[in-house]
Amino acid sequence: MSARLLPGGPVAASVLADVARRADALRARGVRPGLATVLVGDDEASAGYIRIKQKQAADLGFDSPHRHLPADAGQDDLLEVITGFNADESVHGVLVQYPIPGHLDYDAALQALDPDKDVDGMHPVNMGRLAVGLPGPLPCTPAGIEALLAHYEIPVAGREVVILGRGATLGRPLAMLLAQKRPTANAAVTVVHTGVGDWERYTRRAEILIAAAGVPGIVRPEHVRPGAVVIGAGVRYAGRRLLPDVDEACEQVASAITPRVGGVGPTTVAMLFRNAVAAAERATR
Numbered sequence: 703m704s705a706r707l708l709p710g711g712p713v714a715a716s717v718l719a720d721v722a723r724r725a726d727a728l729r730a731r732g733v734r735p736g737l738a739t740v741l742v743g744d745d746e747a748s749a750g751y752i753r754i755k756q757k758q759a760a761d762l763g764f765d766s767p768h769r770h771l772p773a774d775a776g777q778d779d780l781l782e783v784i785t786g787f788n789a790d791e792s793v794h795g796v797l798v799q800y801p802i803p804g805h806l807d808y809d810a811a812l813q814a815l816d817p818d819k820d821v822d823g824m825h826p827v828n829m830g831r832l833a834v835g836l837p838g839p840l841p842c843t844p845a846g847i848e849a850l851l852a853h854y855e856i857p858v859a860g861r862e863v864v865i866l867g868r869g870a871t872l873g874r875p876l877a878m879l880l881a882q883k884r885p886t887a888n889a890a891v892t893v894v895h896t897g898v899g900d901w902e903r904y905t906r907r908a909e910i911l912i913a914a915a916g917v918p919g920i921v922r923p924e925h926v927r928p929g930a931v932v933i934g935a936g937v938r939y940a941g942r943r944l945l946p947d948v949d950e951a952c953e954q955v956a957s958a959i960t961p962r963v964g965g966v967g968p969t970t971v972a973m974l975f976r977n978a979v980a981a982a983e984r985a986t987r
């Protein structure tokens with residue numbers, strides 16, 4: 703058996719088509735959505751991600767003011783940029799490209815951001831909104847995974863979902879999201895991690911297994927229930943090479959699986975723009 707592939711590209715295209723329609727509706731009433739980007743330092747990969755997001759912003763008709771701070775910028779310089787964007791009514795969303803240089807405190811920068819402009823959905827206020835089920839920007843990768851499952855009409859409600867990893871950006875918010883009472887979620891969610899020595903006992907019974915550990919090749923065929931849906935979200939980079947959590951051979955056991963490249967990644971970027979257009983709608987209602 704070879705699994706059906708679940709590429710993220712078509713999911714992202716459908717989300718972005720909806721974002722484009724909503725951006726058009728905003729412009730029709732005189733509002734141009736604004737997504738500001740902040741880059742600190744000269745990391746090549748980060749600069750590349752910013753370029754991709756700026757091109758996408760231009761394609762969608764968003765304004766995208768950009769601030770590039772030098773690698774030796776201080777915490778105060780970064781906070782000044784963030785508070786400036788917080789106060790700017792033409793800016794509805796702000797993205798601080800991660801990672802930032804090691805001498806700076808990313809969490810403090812995130813907490814300085816207006817939660818309503820937090821397009822990454824990672825501000826503690828937004829994590830709290832997610833926890834209690836209030837509307838607000840959702841963390842992009844978890845929201846992208848929910849959208850991917852919905853796009854491919856993979857039932858989630860009532861099914862056994864196991865997430866390998868409880869990290870703050872992925873496993874933890876994803877568990878909250880997929881356990882919510884909503885037709886595209888509503889799952890029986892189990893989260894396993896290094897504290898669960900025999901985690902394969904849980905992954906082997908998962909109808910949907912989501913790898914969110916960031917440990918290359920950690921999920922092998924013997925960890926997967928035959929016929930399960932496998933979503934590979936965890937990755938590590940070795941230079942420019944991407945090393946996924948899910949071993950290639952899992953394709954022989956799963957019924958459906960995300961491709962090694964172009965799975966969850968494109969949906970993450972699409973969710974950033976969905977958060978941005980929603981922020982513009984909220985701010986100008």
Ligand SMILES: NC(=O)c1ccc[n+]([C@@H]2O[C@H](COP(=O)([O-])OP(=O)(O)OC[C@H]3O[C@@H](n4cnc5c(N)ncnc54)[C@H](OP(=O)(O)O)[C@@H]3O)[C@@H](O)[C@H]2O)c1
Pocket residue numbers: 843866867868869870871872873894895896897901914915916917920935936937938966967970
């Ligand atoms: N595709 C995307 O767009 C996207 C976006 C965001 C993140 N990611 C990727 O997702 C991964 C997770 O991100 P994160 O920020 O949540 O990472 P993180 O904070 O490092 O969390 C990793 C989690 O995996 C668990 N884990 C690590 N090694 C394990 C092992 N040998 N056995 C069992 N559990 C293990 C850890 O357990 P403990 O808690 O016990 O340490 C932890 O809960 C990373 O690879 C990241 O690159 C991808």
